Amino acid sequence: MTGDITMESENYMTARAYCLTAAFWFAVATSFGILAASYLVAPDFMANIAFLEFGRIRPIHVNLVLFGFVTPGLLGAAHYLVPRLMQTRLYSQKLGLITVLLWNVAVAAGMIGLSLGHTTGREYAELIWPVKILIVIGFGLIGANLFLTIRQRKEPILYVSVWYVCAAVVMTGVTYFIGNVVWEPETGALLGISDAVLLWFYGHNIFGLLLTPLSLAVAYYVIPKVTRNPLYSHTLSILGFWGLLVVYTHIGTHHLLQVPVPTWLKVIAIVDSVAMVIPVMVFLINIWYTARGKLGEIHADIAGKFIFTGTIMYFFVSIQGSMMALPNVQRITHFTNWVIGHSHIGVLGFAGMISLGGMYYVLPRITDKPLYSRFLADLQYWLILIGVVGFTIVLTAAGLIQGNAWLNGETIYRVLPEIHVYYVIRLAIGVFIVIGAYIGLYNVIRTLYWNPGAES
Amino acid sequence: MYIIYFLAYMTIGFGISALVFYWALKNGQFRDQKRAAYLPLLHDTKTCPVPIRRIHRIEAIVLITMACLGLLTSASVLVISLIRMP
Numbered sequence: 001m002t003g004d005i006t007m008e009s010e011n012y013m014t015a016r017a018y019c020l021t022a023a024f025w026f027a028v029a030t031s032f033g034i035l036a037a038s039y040l041v042a043p044d045f046m047a048n049i050a051f052l053e054f055g056r057i058r059p060i061h062v063n064l065v066l067f068g069f070v071t072p073g074l075l076g077a078a079h080y081l082v083p084r085l086m087q088t089r090l091y092s093q094k095l096g097l098i099t100v101l102l103w104n105v106a107v108a109a110g111m112i113g114l115s116l117g118h119t120t121g122r123e124y125a126e127l128i129w130p131v132k133i134l135i136v137i138g139f140g141l142i143g144a145n146l147f148l149t150i151r152q153r154k155e156p157i158l159y160v161s162v163w164y165v166c167a168a169v170v171m172t173g174v175t176y177f178i179g180n181v182v183w184e185p186e187t188g189a190l191l192g193i194s195d196a197v198l199l200w201f202y203g204h205n206i207f208g209l210l211l212t213p214l215s216l217a218v219a220y221y222v223i224p225k226v227t228r229n230p231l232y233s234h235t236l237s238i239l240g241f242w243g244l245l246v247v248y249t250h251i252g253t254h255h256l257l258q259v260p261v262p263t264w265l266k267v268i269a270i271v272d273s274v275a276m277v278i279p280v281m282v283f284l285i286n287i288w289y290t291a292r293g294k295l296g297e298i299h300a301d302i303a304g305k306f307i308f309t310g311t312i313m314y315f316f317v318s319i320q321g322s323m324m325a326l327p328n329v330q331r332i333t334h335f336t337n338w339v340i341g342h343s344h345i346g347v348l349g350f351a352g353m354i355s356l357g358g359m360y361y362v363l364p365r366i367t368d369k370p371l372y373s374r375f376l377a378d379l380q381y382w383l384i385l386i387g388v389v390g391f392t393i394v395l396t397a398a399g400l401i402q403g404n405a406w407l408n409g410e411t412i413y414r415v416l417p418e419i420h421v422y423y424v425i426r427l428a429i430g431v432f433i434v435i436g437a438y439i440g441l442y443n444v445i446r447t448l449y450w451n452p453g454a455e456s
Numbered sequence: 457m458y459i460i461y462f463l464a465y466m467t468i469g470f471g472i473s474a475l476v477f478y479w480a481l482k483n484g485q486f487r488d489q490k491r492a493a494y495l496p497l498l499h500d501t502k503t504c505p506v507p508i509r510r511i512h513r514i515e516a517i518v519l520i521t522m523a524c525l526g527l528l529t530s531a532s533v534l535v536i537s538l539i540r541m542p
Contacts, residue, residue: 242473
């Protein structure tokens with residue numbers, strides 16, 4: 001528990017457990033995703049099996065990706081990079097392991113609950129009250145472990161990645177508690193329109209204040225390491241950090257532009273959604289300047305490759321998000337498959353890619369052996385990249401058809417046959433992602449437990 | 457009614473941020489920024505150098521081109537929706 005022992009003797013059990021958790025739930029989550037996509041092609045698919053109804057597996061898929069795959073993957077990297085940057089050991093590997101166990105119990109209980117029909121019905125906040133309490137406790141334990149690690153640090157300066165990890169844990173802990181209305185165990189919700197406002201503050205911030213800062217933390221650490229370049233500007237990165245905190249926290253109402261919420265709130269949401277261009281470009285300029293002239297090195301390293309692609313996806317999804325907050329754009333894109341395409345670029349293309357990159361960066365370093373198979377990791381990269389890009393094209397096209405039809409007053413039963421072909425292609429592309437997830441799980445398990453590679 | 461929750465949320469968020477910012481300022485976190493940029497590279501005993509091939513560079517360029525094309529598509533949607541604005 002002390003920081004006096006050298007870091008090289010650290011066993012990184014917590015980071016290992018998070019990586020395994022992420023790889024496992026990624027495979028399960030994408031399996032549920034492919035089931036959900038099958039329902040959109042053939043609505044009678046597995047009819048009358050209550051626990052596999054579309055309305056149940058869709059939130060299972062979303063929550064598993066969010067809390068089972070992306071967050072633990074990024075936390076796995078965070079539990080490696082924070083002690084390294086602070087020149088100390090993690091305060092308690094035992095506490096870390098207990099937290100991972102608790103986290104897995106929460107995720108599993110939440111999914112069983114959802115499949116049995118126990119849901120609050122609020123998007124991204126569907127989990128039942130006891131599970132929410134476990135997740136709040138989980139964030140508390142993660143925060144305690146990381147803050148006590150920082151307290152025993154030997155390096156006085158907090159690198160920008162440490163700032164982002166801390167902000168993610170604290171702000172999401174608060175956001176999760178308030179956004180899930182934890183003090184109302186019966187409903188987990190407020191009444192009427194105020195609940196919609198609160199829900200979307202939570203709904204957007206669970207991405208903006210959890211996945212984004214953790215992903216940026218990992219990218220800010222791994223890209224300089226892979227390129228062997230110092231960060232282009234630490235001052236700029238710190239400005240971006242504070243800019244993100246100021247701007248990102250209150251843009252959730254852009255999900256409610258068609259809803260009778262106060263205009264001032266909509267204006268704040270729209271203005272700050274557009275202003276998000278500033279912290280996003282600050283990050284990207286910084287990272288891309290750090291990587292300038294080293295594209296070969298980045299793509300030679302599997303972790304760098306995943307993470308650099310994640311930054312490109314971040315550029316794409318953020319600019320798209322700022323545009324989508326404009327009312328005139330949203331008249332066509334809102335409530336259509338366009339948004340589903342957007343969310344897949346964000347969660348899988350950006351945060352998911354960086355989560356996988358972070359895992360592939362830390363795994364060889366915490367096991368002291370090379371990755372079990374670089375080829376399998378490369379294969380997974382291409383399968384997921386093809387999946388994300390394919391989803392983007394297909395869902396964007398389907399979304400534009402839906403949006404224009406709606407704008408022109410066409411009825412839904414005329415539009416559904418028009419987009420059916422896109423659902424079929426989407427299902428086919430989804431298979432790439434599922435295969436990629438299972439390949440990743442195999443690679444992670446073999447790297448952790450049955451890795452014949454020589455110790456480095 | 458919602459305004460209470462909105463204000464509570466924003467107050468907690470800005471409150472925590474302001475306190476941490478004050479601590480960072482007092483603690484000298486913003487002083488030696490030049491050294492801070494090198495922190496990931498300091499004390500690094502484990503390096504895993506990998507051979508660089510030309511294909512990796514081409515791969516990166518293809519990816520960036522794909523991203524630019526995607527952005528261009530999104531921008532064209534924006535332009536079209538603004539032109540069609542009633």
